[in-house]
Structures are given as C-alpha cells and as structure tokens.
Amino acid sequence: MPIFSELRNRRLIRELCCELNKDVLLFGFDGFVYFGNLQSVEESRLAILTPAAEAESNEVEILTPGGEVIHVDFTRVDLWQLVGKGTGIVSDPIQSGGFTSSRPDGKKTKKTRHESPCLIRQLRRMIGDEITLTTLGGFLFEGTLAEVPDELAILRIQDIFVPGSSSSLSNSSVRSAVINLRAITSVSSISCCSDSESSPLC
Structure with missing residues (x-):
C-alpha cells in the first residue's frame, strides 16, 4: 500500500477544514514545515495556503529539513502526507524569534519504542x-x-524541533499541535527524576 494511503488521517483533515481562514503550521512526512493562512481544502486532499496574517513577510513560508526558509506566493499541500498541524498561532513561529533553546534543564526522558x-x-x-x-x-x-x-x-506545546536544526519552535509562537498517530515513531515521558526506569510495555 502506498505510504500516503497509510498516513492519510481523515480526522486530521476534518479538523483542518475547521481552520479555514486561520494561520496554521503543517508538518509534512518529507520533513518540510509550511506556514500560511488556510484558504481552502480541495477534495479532502489539498490545502491551499496564502501568506499568514501573523507572518513577518507577505509570503507563505516553507522551512526545509536543512533549516532554510523558502518564500512563495501560495502553496498547495497534500494532506495525505501530513504528520501533524500547529494551531493557536500568535506570532510568526519561523521568523520572529520562534527558534529558541532546547528542552528544560534537569529533565530526563524515558523512551518507549514499539509498534504503532x-x-x-x-x-x-x-x-x-x-x-x-x-x-x-x-x-x-x-x-x-x-x-x-x-x-x-x-x-x-512546549517545543517543536524540526529536522536539521537544534533550535525549536516554542510555545510563545504555537500553542497547540495535533499529531497524526499513524506517523508517530516513539513516545517518551518527561520526568524530573534522574533515575527513571523504562516505561512498562503495553
């Protein structure tokens, strides 16, 4: 089965349809991040993005996996390849100070890796x-x-780390994220204890 068919998440697409005329961050399977204003969703497959209201530029911003920002007039994004979306945008998460330091001090992670x-x-x-x-x-x-x-x-959201960068998109720019569970590869819990043991298996 093609990977996009396996990743397609109808619930996520329905949620996006409720975000029309709002600024959104779209996270793609290919590692690209798209920031713009959601104008329409065509045939439950394509999201049409125009420049975001909160953007510092008058163009749609595309953050590449290597950390380079590309500016375009508008873009169409295939919704079947979405890993997740960011909502509650209060400022430009890519350009206006959205890249900040990494995880808080003193916190350890315990990782669980199993089948989805x-x-x-x-x-x-x-x-x-x-x-x-x-x-x-x-x-x-x-x-x-x-x-x-x-x-x-x-x-x-506290932080979102993107491929190719040690900086993050912080909660000062993006308040929440909706993640496609078909695309998750690991789940970790964060605790203040340094001697955390692995999470129990399911």
Whole structure:
C-alpha cells in the first residue's frame, strides 16, 4: 500500500477544514514545515495556503529539513502526507524569534519504542503528562498531552524541533499541535527524576 494511503488521517483533515481562514503550521512526512493562512481544502486532499496574517513577510513560508526558509506566493499541500498541524498561532513561529533553546534543564526522558498500535495504547495512559513524540519526517513534539481522540494526539506545546536544526519552535509562537498517530515513531515521558526506569510495555 502506498505510504500516503497509510498516513492519510481523515480526522486530521476534518479538523483542518475547521481552520479555514486561520494561520496554521503543517508538518509534512518529507520533513518540510509550511506556514500560511488556510484558504481552502480541495477534495479532502489539498490545502491551499496564502501568506499568514501573523507572518513577518507577505509570503507563505516553507522551512526545509536543512533549516532554510523558502518564500512563495501560495502553496498547495497534500494532506495525505501530513504528520501533524500547529494551531493557536500568535506570532510568526519561523521568523520572529520562534527558534529558541532546547528542552528544560534537569529533565530526563524515558523512551518507549514499539509498534504503532502499542505506542498508541501507551499514549492513552499518558493523558495529562509531559511527553515527547517523534514522528516520520524527523519531527519532535514536546508538551502536555491533552487528549487522544481517534487517531490524533493533541498537545499543549512546549517545543517543536524540526529536522536539521537544534533550535525549536516554542510555545510563545504555537500553542497547540495535533499529531497524526499513524506517523508517530516513539513516545517518551518527561520526568524530573534522574533515575527513571523504562516505561512498562503495553
């Protein structure tokens, strides 16, 4: 089965349809991040982005896996390849100070790596916890797990790390993220203890 068919998340696409005329961050399977204003969703497959209201430029911004920012007039994004989306945009997360320091001091992670169904079961037990999710495309999402509806994970964002950069998109720019659970590759819990043991298997 083609990878895009396996990644396609109808719930995530339906949620995006409720974000029309709002600024969004779209995280692609290929490691690219798209920042713009969602104008329309065509045939439940393509998102049309125009320059974001909160952008510092008058163009759509595309952050490459190597950390380079590309500016275009508008773009069409294939929704079947989405790893997740960022919402609650309060400032330009790519240009206006969105890149900040890494994870807080004194926190250790304990990582769980299993097949995706097992990861999802683990995730449902972690609602309310501070967690780290990694996904296809090389993204790392860090924050508090708010809920796990259907095939999505909703996080109150602390940091988002993108491929090719040690800096992050912080919660001062992006308040929440919705992650496609079909794309997760690991789940980690964050604790203040230094002698954390591995999470129990599912």
